[in-house]
Amino acid sequence: MDAVAASAPETLTVDLGTDTGPFHGGASGTLYGLYGDGVPSRNAVEGMYVRTVSTKAQDGTQHPGADALEILRPFVEAGGQDVYVYMTDIYRGFPYEWPGGTGAERLADFKARVRRQVDQVLTLGAYKSHVVYVPFNEPEGNMFGTGEWSYDQVSWRTAPGPYFTAWRDIHHLIKELDPGARIAGPNTCLLYDEIRGFLEFAKAEDVLPDVITWHELSSPDEIRTSVAKYRALERELGIGPLPVNLNEYAHNYHLSVPGQMIQWIAAIEESKVDADMAYWNIDGNLNDSVVEANKGNGQWWLFNAYGQFTGNTVQVTAPHPNVQYTLQGVAALDRAKRQARVLLGGAGGSADVVFEHVDPEVFGTTVHVRLLEIPWTGQVGPSAQPLRLADHELPVVDGKVTLRLAGVEAMSAYQVILSPGGNGAVALPPSVGWRRSYQAEDAAYIGDGHSLNGPEGSPSDVDKFAGSTGYHVGGLRTGSDGVLVFSVEVPRDGTYDVSVFANSYNLADAVREQGPTNVFLRVDGGYPQELRLPLGYKWAVWGHTDTRVELTAGAHTITLAAQDHDLGVTRGDVVIDRLDLALRDDRVTAPALYDAEFADLGGGARVDCGQLGASGPGVVVLPRGGTATFWVHAAEDGEAAVTVDRIGPGEGELTINGEDMGMVGDGDTRIVERSSVPLFLASGINKVTVTATSDQLVLDRLQVGASRALLPTSTHPAEEGTTTGGARVTGAHTFATGGKAVDGIGGGPANALTLTVEAERAGRHALTIRYSNGEQAPATHYNPDPVCRHADISINGSVPQRVLFPTTFHFNNFHDLTVPVTLAEGTNTLTFTADELTDHDGHSRNQYGQRSAYAPVIDTVTVTRLA
Numbered sequence: 001m002d003a004v005a006a007s008a009p010e011t012l013t014v015d016l017g018t019d020t021g022p023f024h025g026g027a028s029g030t031l032y033g034l035y036g037d038g039v040p041s042r043n044a045v046e047g048m049y050v051r052t053v054s055t056k057a058q059d060g061t062q063h064p065g066a067d068a069l070e071i072l073r074p075f076v077e078a079g080g081q082d083v084y085v086y087m088t089d090i091y092r093g094f095p096y097e098w099p100g101g102t103g104a105e106r107l108a109d110f111k112a113r114v115r116r117q118v119d120q121v122l123t124l125g126a127y128k129s130h131v132v133y134v135p136f137n138e139p140e141g142n143m144f145g146t147g148e149w150s151y152d153q154v155s156w157r158t159a160p161g162p163y164f165t166a167w168r169d170i171h172h173l174i175k176e177l178d179p180g181a182r183i184a185g186p187n188t189c190l191l192y193d194e195i196r197g198f199l200e201f202a203k204a205e206d207v208l209p210d211v212i213t214w215h216e217l218s219s220p221d222e223i224r225t226s227v228a229k230y231r232a233l234e235r236e237l238g239i240g241p242l243p244v245n246l247n248e249y250a251h252n253y254h255l256s257v258p259g260q261m262i263q264w265i266a267a268i269e270e271s272k273v274d275a276d277m278a279y280w281n282i283d284g285n286l287n288d289s290v291v292e293a294n295k296g297n298g299q300w301w302l303f304n305a306y307g308q309f310t311g312n313t314v315q316v317t318a319p320h321p322n323v324q325y326t327l328q329g330v331a332a333l334d335r336a337k338r339q340a341r342v343l344l345g346g347a348g349g350s351a352d353v354v355f356e357h358v359d360p361e362v363f364g365t366t367v368h369v370r371l372l373e374i375p376w377t378g379q380v381g382p383s384a385q386p387l388r389l390a391d392h393e394l395p396v397v398d399g400k401v402t403l404r405l406a407g408v409e410a411m412s413a414y415q416v417i418l419s420p421g422g423n424g425a426v427a428l429p430p431s432v433g434w435r436r437s438y439q440a441e442d443a444a445y446i447g448d449g450h451s452l453n454g455p456e457g458s459p460s461d462v463d464k465f466a467g468s469t470g471y472h473v474g475g476l477r478t479g480s481d482g483v484l485v486f487s488v489e490v491p492r493d494g495t496y497d498v499s500v501f502a503n504s505y506n507l508a509d510a511v512r513e514q515g516p517t518n519v520f521l522r523v524d525g526g527y528p529q530e531l532r533l534p535l536g537y538k539w540a541v542w543g544h545t546d547t548r549v550e551l552t553a554g555a556h557t558i559t560l561a562a563q564d565h566d567l568g569v570t571r572g573d574v575v576i577d578r579l580d581l582a583l584r585d586d587r588v589t590a591p592a593l594y595d596a597e598f599a600d601l602g603g604g605a606r607v608d609c610g611q612l613g614a615s616g617p618g619v620v621v622l623p624r625g626g627t628a629t630f631w632v633h634a635a636e637d638g639e640a641a642v643t644v645d646r647i648g649p650g651e652g653e654l655t656i657n658g659e660d661m662g663m664v665g666d667g668d669t670r671i672v673e674r675s676s677v678p679l680f681l682a683s684g685i686n687k688v689t690v691t692a693t694s695d696q697l698v699l700d701r702l703q704v705g706a707s708r709a710l711l712p713t714s715t716h717p718a719e720e721g722t723t724t725g726g727a728r729v730t731g732a733h734t735f736a737t738g739g740k741a742v743d744g745i746g747g748g749p750a751n752a753l754t755l756t757v758e759a760e761r762a763g764r765h766a767l768t769i770r771y772s773n774g775e776q777a778p779a780t781h782y783n784p785d786p787v788c789r790h791a792d793i794s795i796n797g798s799v800p801q802r803v804l805f806p807t808t809f810h811f812n813n814f815h816d817l818t819v820p821v822t823l824a825e826g827t828n829t830l831t832f833t834a835d836e837l838t839d840h841d842g843h844s845r846n847q848y849g850q851r852s853a854y855a856p857v858i859d860t861v862t863v864t865r866l867a
Helices: 044-047 068-077 102-119 124-130 161-177 195-204 220-237 257-271 298-307
Strands: 010-022 030-031 052-056 082-086 130-136 184-186 211-216 245-251 274-277 312-318 328-334 337-345 349-356 368-372 387-395 403-407 413-420 436-440 444-447 452-453 472-477 483-490 496-504 518-523 525-530 543-551 555-562 573-583 593-597 600-602 606-608 617-623 625-636 636-646 651-656 661-666 675-680 683-690 697-705 713-717 728-730 741-743 755-757 763-772 789-795 803-804 815-823 826-833 856-863
Touching: 010 328, 010 337, 030 245, 030 525, 030 625, 044 683, 052 245, 052 274, 068 082, 068 124, 068 387, 068 763, 102 161, 102 651, 124 728, 130 403, 161 184, 161 195, 184 245, 195 220, 220 245, 220 413, 220 452, 245 257, 245 298, 257 298, 257 328, 257 413, 328 436, 337 349, 368 403, 387 403, 403 815, 436 483, 472 483, 472 617, 483 573, 518 543, 525 543, 555 573, 573 675, 593 625, 600 803, 606 683, 617 625, 617 683, 625 697, 636 651, 636 661, 651 675, 651 697, 683 697, 755 856, 789 815, 803 815
Parallel strands: 010 349, 030 052, 030 274, 052 082, 082 130, 130 184, 184 211, 211 245, 245 274
Antiparallel strands: 010 312, 312 328, 328 337, 337 413, 349 403, 368 387, 368 413, 436 573, 444 483, 452 472, 472 573, 483 555, 496 543, 496 573, 518 525, 518 555, 593 697, 600 625, 606 617, 617 697, 625 683, 636 675, 636 697, 651 661, 651 683, 713 856, 728 741, 741 856, 755 826, 763 815, 763 856, 789 803, 789 826
């Protein structure tokens, strides 16, 4: 997309003179988004600025993982605010299968379970303050609805007496056990008119919720309407105003798509409420925001940008106010930081972003404008940091600045950052050059088995998943001779990045045998490559497989085939959404740049926009103890060349993912200053923080470049280790390195793998474990229920560290997970064991296969010094 003139653009107006209140950040909540400590990683949680989590009761049998008391501490330590405990999710099934022959018997059983849950919370100490109890969930469709599992098969909306009484009694029980408890409700599917009666009863009986909750599984344009309706009801009844959490919002069609989610975010932020994204699929991935444990997709980067808003929000007028599937936006102004930020998206074409009432005392007479794109990369497709599209210096004319955008992608979100200009800032070039997408349905297909599939998700069918156009192509599968032929044209000779957006359903019959479906790519009939395409938890769940090709300027054909005379045949079944090409020019290969003035600042850090020669519109001045935190993407686990650019004297401390990486500035032999230093980055999201240790440290930017292979690294195949008990080397996993891996670790400490590794010096190292995990528990309804396996890792006989490994969707599909450890100089032994985790009581166990007793299949372990 280019920031150039376009015909008949729509206008999004940002009125910097109309304050709408302190930035709230409430849209970043999640329902069942956390599985356990490490899935997703704490980096993923903190960098997405997740405020609230709704999750199941501890030891609940509704789904694997997501136990309230197990996620509470890591969530709070990653910056989270509140954990809403769905107390009903102690039960199996949906509707909830609460035992008893009568309504009274069922309610008595539930009260006993509520008592146990509150008793558990009372053991948490200071963490207890972060718990919010949710006694009932969707009562009209569950416990007080018309179905066989309801209290009396009569909807509370028709005859509310039993539900109201149950609410009162449960409310009293919780408050008697925990007088300081916060209780949320009524937690209905929508803001029904009958909620008036609930509030009237609750007020009369002195059992009002502390937080009002309902689900908004409607559309973004209903958010503002419903919240306004509720606030009017509060005023009429003389209650509140109470905090609101819309603890389920958005549909499959919206989730993962930045251009869709910005419409929800804008409405939620404007309403100043909390809201949790709905749980339609697997838990532990922040509602289709996180890939594996630590990689963000486009949606993650959208929430990362949203969470870094500071100051107060300002009025945004969309071209079609409060109309879904149109251009919408949200904006904030931080006068002290001298910075305004806007997030927008939801429609393709062209647009004018018009800033009004641009205060010259804040911005001067010229502004610096940075434009970034946050593209859609699929539900299970990782994304690099947002793309820098343009830096501009624009005049302020009559208090206005206009930025014209053309070629806006409807599935992308865009960020505009306004800063003071006119100070000689070096305009950075775009971080991406030529790129183009080619839809699979427009490609030619040769051979048998072709299918054009769709339509998938759309505004009229939001339960289905989004894709590039809603259509995709099948045919490349076991036994096929199909060839999908893309006709492409490129502007010049060079190396091009190729991304194939595709999906194989992990439980499809043809996919079960091998796992990732393999296809064969050729350019103009030459340069054969075998690609393994992404697995997903359902059909039309998109990821991407990436490779590179050499192309000359002009026209070419790129084929994806089910057979290749040199490389073999396809095994599996795959659908293709699109193929992306991008020129790999100097902009792509240059170090990634992260300007300090756009970082997350703390401890009194301030932006200075008067520094000549800065890489962007300013620098950051850190007082002693001040911090600048950068959220940095790494394509893979391993070494990166990291440079902290500073101006003038000053000292600081550099940490990556909480690990000490040395000093910035003078006064220490470990210097990080305008010369790159080899440091370990985890694949995906990295938290890089500079903390000043002198009275003043001036930061310009952070640069992250390619590895120079300077960090000591060694790789150890698991089959070369020692196995005991039921742990064994197996050749059943064809995509393991060398075709061999170790399986059967777990079920008790006797079944173990031990590896011997060498360290040149004592200190902190990264263990990058290549593993697979295809375990899945029986589900009761539409959610697939993959199970996280774990390994208890002991270093030189020390107390084991428990590490969770998320699903890889198949035991023949291998991912990497990095664990920081301390090694001694010389020889070290790493021992991997596993056993099933008990319930909170320390002795009972889950009876539905929702807690695995086993470690993942382990292929290799790579050891790298962190710094």
